[in-house]
Amino acid sequence: MLHDDNAAEEAGELSSAGAFIDTTGERGKKRKKIPVQVTGAFADREEEELEALVFGRQLFKRVEESGSETDSSEDESEDEEGVRHEGVARDEPAWRDEDDDELSVDMMSKMHRKRLRQEESDRVVSGPTYASRLRTKFQQLGGDPDWAKRKKEGEERRRERSDSDSDTTDDEGGGLLQRSGQLLCGSAHHRLPLSLLDVKRVRDINRSKRAQAAVKCLEFHPTASVALTAGWHKTLDLFQVDGEANQKLQSVHVQDFPISTAHFTGDGTEVVMSGERKSYYVYDMIAGKITRICGIRGRKERKYSTFTVSPDNKFLAFLGKDGYIIFVSNKTKQWVGELKMNGEVGGVAFTPDSQHLLSYGTDGQVYVWDVASRQCVHRFTDEGCVVGRRVGVSPDGQFVACGSESGIVNVYERSEVMAKESPKPLRAVMNLTTAVDHLQFNSTSEILAVASSAKKDAVKMVHLSSLTVFSNWPHVHSRLGRPTSLHLSPLSRYLALGNERGKALLFRLNHYHQASQN
Template sequence: MLISQNALAKTTAPKPDAPPTPGADEVLQPKTAMNESKPKSNKKRSRDEQKSKKSEHENEMKRLEGVLFGSLYAPPEFGSESKPADPSTLFIEDRSTDNQLSVYEEDQQLVSKENRKPAWFDEEEERTQVDIRIVNRLRKLRKDVDEQVISGSEYVERLRAQHMKLNPGTDWARAGSDQESGLTAVDEEDSDFLRSNDELVVKDTVKLLPGLLEFSRLENANKEERSNSVINSVQFHRNGQLLLTAGLDRRLRLFQVDGKRNPKVNSIFVEDCPIYKASFLPDGSEVILSGRRKFFYSYDLVKNNVNRVGPLTGRDEKSLESFEISPDSKTIAFVGNEGYILLVSAKTKQLIGTLKMNGTVRSMAFAENGTQLLSSGGDGQVYHWDIGTRKCIHVGTDEGSLLATSLCVSPDSSLFCTGSSSGIVNLYKRDEFLGGKRKPVKIVKNLTTEVNEMRFNHDAQILAICSRMKSKAVRLVHVSSGSVFSNWPSGKLGLARCLDFSPNSGFLTVGNAEGQVLLYKLHHYQKA
């Protein structure tokens, strides 16, 4: 064996005198390495393959980043010749204008942003209890006078809400919309919208359908302090959360309506005047109270004081129990004797003018933001008055009416309705009535006794009518069709005396003769 090894060495070793053969080292070195090293294992091969794939992936990532952000990974070398840069690595060609922007993709992105869940939940906040009645500066966080201890998470939410209330921010600091940033959605139907003169503002609610009304009965609005006598007035404040109730017990009560507890906010006792009507000024600053007296009261919500006003100078009215307030909060119109309407300044509480009808006055309603007044009464006529000139601009006959007992105008002044002693309600278009067409567009015959109360909701899709002469004599009318909702009222309602919608029609309240103020939620409307 030794002889064969030496023989192999002799045959492979080159002679010292012979010149080196070109390429001999290259041929011999691989053979020597193969003899001296062990074969590679499978693990080593797989490891090398992974390294090569990783390096290829890194090179590809660097190439893509170079395309997007420039040649960040290729710094210039000193001494090397400068080569012209590839324009594809320096510039990105914008082709966004060639394609239409997909509205559906945007909507999907917005939905995904809105549905994001919190990344972390602190369980310690739920276990923490905070007493907000001990520290004076924390008492403003209470939602109820008797509230004392809240959880940590609720404490954080109330602090955040209080901060947003005190620091609402500015418009310029808010995130801009797509329209402000220059993004516009291209739609093939845009030209159809531009060809019409219809409103382009998208309404927050769809049209209300006739037939059945979706509603639910909530806790009574005056559950915390029920009245001991008849409720004559209920009305929502312009903020939609404050509700006034008043009646023959001489008390004005204010409740914060939430549909669950409805806590009482304040109560005012008027010693010498059972209240027949109470109403907020539309600007929300005062409440006007009146009864069968020569005077009336004004309750200032800001200063929390009550002032007695009257008797009115130059007049000898024995009762100021019926009145209406103009939508601009400037004028109060009282029903007077012998067909007179008394106009009183809401600011000075002084008599500023009178209007005279041919018959007795039974009902009134303002129109056109307080610049016009409608009145009706014992002669079966509907009068239109100009408040600025104190003149009658139109008189028309209410069809089929001998004695008009109620009058109501829609919020946009396009419609008005009259109620009669026979229970008939006539619905008119005001511009047609003024133009000479005095035929009602709808006639409602669902009541059989005198109509005492009528109220449109904020978008004039619902008309509530009420009679005080019969139990459960309340109906909700679908204005477009002229039909009543067949499933309302339901349950015990009592002898209804008054009613009102909240500013955005989310709530409906009804006051009855038993001292209750019933509260309903109308599901078609999302806001109170």
């Protein structure tokens, strides 16, 4: 509620419903309120009415000592707990001050008010407008409180019960299919909410040992609660991730080898590291042994700085020069084949079944390769792309995302891109204005995380079901720095961001964290 210190209090009179008497003093002086004690049945009735107005509760039906009910209202209702109510509407405000309509708020007087301005000329607003902006800001930062969520869930359950009752009038086949569809899709409680992302920052992954350079590599272990960090400071660090202590497990320093890419293998027993060198390294976590691989036979490359691991753990796909993609056996670390596309390779991604590889060229062309035959089976053009940077496929195989040099991320239906040469994207995400450097889907294919290393706080989370961007995160106080690496944990409980200051920031996604606890 808003108050104006300069507004005079309105004169009042003692009535049958009043609990105070306003006494008027001399002219120009404020009037004070004298409490009046009210007793008996009249006081009980007034107390109930006051509670209904202040707390927004509806009045319970009064029951006399004889057990008979008094005057009942026609618009009675029953909530999910079986309690009967009447009177005040549920969604109406519990209290509204008429003085707010006449109040004017100076938006330039305080810093926190300046942040609520929507336009440059927005200097003075009315009381209701200011209250609405405060309410919106609170919901963006903290979301709905628990009591409001429980109320909404109760209303949803009531609507579902009423819908199920109305389904009885439908034909048996149609009603059965509708109810079965709801069961197959899961309850609304387990689906990711649409509007706000429930994120909480927890202790940094590498707080016990901050990196001496930008965190270029950051990844969660596929099965264990472990994460790796690496970068140009030539050191690989392993941490146990619990969101609280995040204890450091091991550090491996590689002499004269700035690390630009590091990945766990599919079985989680090794870490493969590459950099701006002709050789790359493999660290065996079980034996605690590091091995240097002196180049790839059959290929004359100046460096092997970027690669990815196939989901079935069979291949390492290195990005070479002149459009070459080099396949190396993960078991023998020897060359087994290569692919050739036009232009330079911007990014590659395996499909979840490892049967196909998508390569995104700097000319905006996306090639679909059959891994077994090493043949291009399809090619399509990313709409509006000038220079391609990153490509990704969702774990359920439904979506394909392409991030370009201009910061635009196009999200496609996989069935469309596999059938057409110029498919139309489901949505063009234009929230980034600099080159897309990081792109990843979460494990449930509900979130697409994208980021750019060229600008501070340039991270966006896309809700895939609605193809909208979460507006409440990151906010102005997130202070993420320039994201030099990004990764989502296998169960989507955590989001990790590395930045140029050597920090590996850790954020807990409460929706998935609570689901895993249950």
